[in-house]
Amino acid sequence: DAKTTQPPSMDCAEGRAANLPCNHSTISGNEYVYWYRQIHSQGPQYIIHGLKNNETNEMASLIITEDRKSSTLILPHATLRDTAVYYCIVRVDQGNTPLVFGKGTRLSVIA
Amino acid sequence: ETGVTQSPTHLIKTRGQQVTLRCSSQSGHNTVSWYQQALGQGPQFIFQYYREEENGRGNFPPRFSGLQFPNYSSELNVNALELDDSALYLCASSHGGAGAYEQYFGPGTRLTVT
Numbered sequence: 624d625a626k627t628t629q630p631p632s633m634d635c636a637e638g639r640a641a642n643l644p645c646n647h648s649t650i651s652g653n654e655y656v657y658w659y660r661q662i663h664s665q666g667p668q669y670i671i672h673g674l675k676n677n678e679t680n681e682m683a684s685l686i687i688t689e690d691r692k693s694s695t696l697i698l699p700h701a702t703l704r705d706t707a708v709y710y711c712i713v714r715v716d717q718g719n720t721p722l723v724f725g726k727g728t729r730l731s732v733i734a
Numbered sequence: 735e736t737g738v739t740q741s742p743t744h745l746i747k748t749r750g751q752q753v754t755l756r757c758s759s760q761s762g763h764n765t766v767s768w769y770q771q772a773l774g775q776g777p778q779f780i781f782q783y784y785r786e787e788e789n790g791r792g793n794f795p796p797r798f799s800g801l802q803f804p805n806y807s808s809e810l811n812v813n814a815l816e817l818d819d820s821a822l823y824l825c826a827s828s829h830g831g832a833g834a835y836e837q838y839f840g841p842g843t844r845l846t847v848t
Contacts, residue, residue, distance in 0.1 A: 719790075721767055721782060
């Protein structure tokens with residue numbers, strides 16, 4: 624079973640920041656937080672991952688709380704093409720462990 | 735650098751039949767994982783192949799089987815198809831070895847069992 628809890632859906636106005644929350648209160652010390660997204664009927668796309676420090680790349684920023692029990696994915700300027708289901712996954716850093724997906728958050732970016 | 739490709743894109747089969755789905759991994763990747771995604775659900779892990787050996791399996795019956803070839807491409811075989819096998823089948827490739835590497839997904843094969 625997935626070790627994360629996410630809201631089922633969120634809306635965001637185009638051009639505004641989208642902040643997607645994720646709770647992972649049972650995360651272990653050697654587990655990373657990964658984010659993927661899936662645009663309708665396509666394969667999931669890797670976005671970002673982190674252990675305890677905040678991370679940023681060209682797609683998004685990942686903010687992890689100090690106790691690591693929750694995190695937020697930030698899309699700084701959402702566009703209509705960011706409409707997708709976003710999955711937050713915790714994953715141990717040991718070999719090629721599989722991804723355990725929950726139901727994710729359906730983000731709708733509105734013009 | 736070519737991405738992960740899958741074939742066919744769509745497939746319709748009859749209950750009881752057998753099906754083979756194919757996946758070509760991204761250049762430089764030696765690990766392939768297969769996932770099943772039912773409508774409205776997140777992908778569920780079926781199994782993983784690393785250097786031609788099965789390297790982990792999810793909660794799927796033995797009629798789901800696979801192969802990995804020397805060029806690291808892979809096949810997923812499903813025997814005795816059931817209606818509940820209707821789903822999007824995704825493969826993902828990644829580097830092998832130590833460390834939790836990102837998995838890169840293909841576009842999927844949509845299987846419909848009637």
